[in-house]
Amino acid sequence: MASHNPDHCLFAVPKKGRLYEKVTDMLKGAGVEYHREPRLDIAICKDMNMTVVFLPAADISKYVGEGNVDIGVTGVDIVEESESDVVRVMDLGFGKCKLCVQAQTSSNVTDVRTLAGKRIVTSFPTLARKFFDPLDKEMGVTTSINFVSGSVEAACGLGLADAIVDLVETGTTMKAAGLEIVATLLETEAILITNPNSKHKDIVNLLQHRIQGYITSQKFVMVSYNCSADVLQDVTKITPGKRAPTITNLTDGGHAVSSLVMKKQIVKVMDELHLAGATDILVFDLANSRM
Numbered sequence: 001m002a003s004h005n006p007d008h009c010l011f012a013v014p015k016k017g018r019l020y021e022k023v024t025d026m027l028k029g030a031g032v033e034y035h036r037e038p039r040l041d042i043a044i045c046k047d048m049n050m051t052v053v054f055l056p057a058a059d060i061s062k063y064v065g066e067g068n069v070d071i072g073v074t075g076v077d078i079v080e081e082s083e084s085d086v087v088r089v090m091d092l093g094f095g096k097c098k099l100c101v102q103a104q105t106s107s108n109v110t111d112v113r114t115l116a117g118k119r120i121v122t123s124f125p126t127l128a129r130k131f132f133d134p135l136d137k138e139m140g141v142t143t144s145i146n147f148v149s150g151s152v153e154a155a156c157g158l159g160l161a162d163a164i165v166d167l168v169e170t171g172t173t174m175k176a177a178g179l180e181i182v183a184t185l186l187e188t189e190a191i192l193i194t195n196p197n198s199k200h201k202d203i204v205n206l207l208q209h210r211i212q213g214y215i216t217s218q219k220f221v222m223v224s225y226n227c228s229a230d231v232l233q234d235v236t237k238i239t240p241g242k243r244a245p246t247i248t249n250l251t252d253g254g255h256a257v258s259s260l261v262m263k264k265q266i267v268k269v270m271d272e273l274h275l276a277g278a279t280d281i282l283v284f285d286l287a288n289s290r291m
């Protein structure tokens with residue numbers, strides 16, 4: 001890695017993979033601007049005493065917990081697997097998946113205890129060990145846990161494992177490899193973590209607020225509509241907002257209303273507003289927020 005300014009706060013982000021694009025979008029949304037030279041794994045920020053370091057997602061928790069990296073984004077799965085001492089600041093709402101024991105569909109395994117004492121392949125040996133230890137005790141056997149760094153789903157088909165412990169989101173990878181879920185160890189998503197001994201608490205705090213603002217702005221949309229006085233009470237019940245809806249009086253005796261609505265509920269809310277008599281319903285994305 002190229003050298004960095006020792007007075008700078010260090011922010012670790014995944015250098016590739018599933019979280020990369022979401023995290024770089026989040027940094028942009030939070031106003032963290034940097035220029036990254038091709039193939040360089042550090043980038044100095046404009047307008048902030050901060051350097052962004054691009055690291056493998058699997059190593060970020062270790063660097064934040066044990067190194068001099070002040071703040072980072074990785075998966076809850078990785079924080080748990082590394083057992084590093086980090087402060088879990090906030091869930092980020094993306095990178096959602098679950099860590100599962102998977103066996104070949106053709107093996108018809110329904111009870112995970114039948115896999116105790118067998119061969120497990122995984123990129124999560126610590127979590128797999130923690131999961132199988134109590135089963136091993138119960139059954140009086142020792143499960144063999146073998147580490148591989150990627151393409152875990154190939155291990156059963158290639159005769160290396162009786163089952164795997166790997167991530168499942170849509171299930172596409174699992175099904176393509178002829179596997180099915182036998183048990184779930186953990187639900188995970190991307191998380192913001194900080195070093196408990198960071199010397200850059202002021203920048204870390206500022207970033208926390210900015211990222212929180214961006215994450216909130218991605219969860220909500222602003223809806224605005226018009227309505228007559230006789231339906232105002234009914235329609236505002238549908239859009240109560242985070243605190244309260246903003247109501248403006250119109251010269252024709254009606255009202256204009258604007259309110260925040262959860263993005264995932266907006267289509268249903270628009271249907272309900274229309275049925276309740278609201279007109280001119282418009283929905284706007286939020287670029288950023290501070291609540």
Ligand SMILES: Nc1ncnc2c1ncn2[C@@H]1O[C@H](COP(=O)(O)OP(=O)(O)OP(=O)(O)O)[C@@H](O)[C@H]1O
Nearest residue numbers: 016017018019057075076077078095096097167169
């Ligand atoms: N299918 C998925 N859906 C959502 N989040 C995922 C998925 N796969 C992985 N993640 C999250 O992203 C983190 C990094 O996984 P990823 O597979 O991108 O790692 P990588 O090995 O760095 O990248 P690559 O697979 O490109 O080598 C995981 O620890 C998990 O938190």
Ligand SMILES: O=P(O)(O)OC[C@H]1O[C@H](OP(=O)(O)OP(=O)(O)O)[C@H](O)[C@@H]1O
Nearest residue numbers: 018150151167168169170171172173174
């Ligand atoms: O349930 P799905 O939607 O198919 O997602 C799950 C897959 O995604 C991740 O791997 P990724 O594709 O990032 O590559 P990797 O195996 O090289 O880590 C994970 O390790 C699974 O294999």
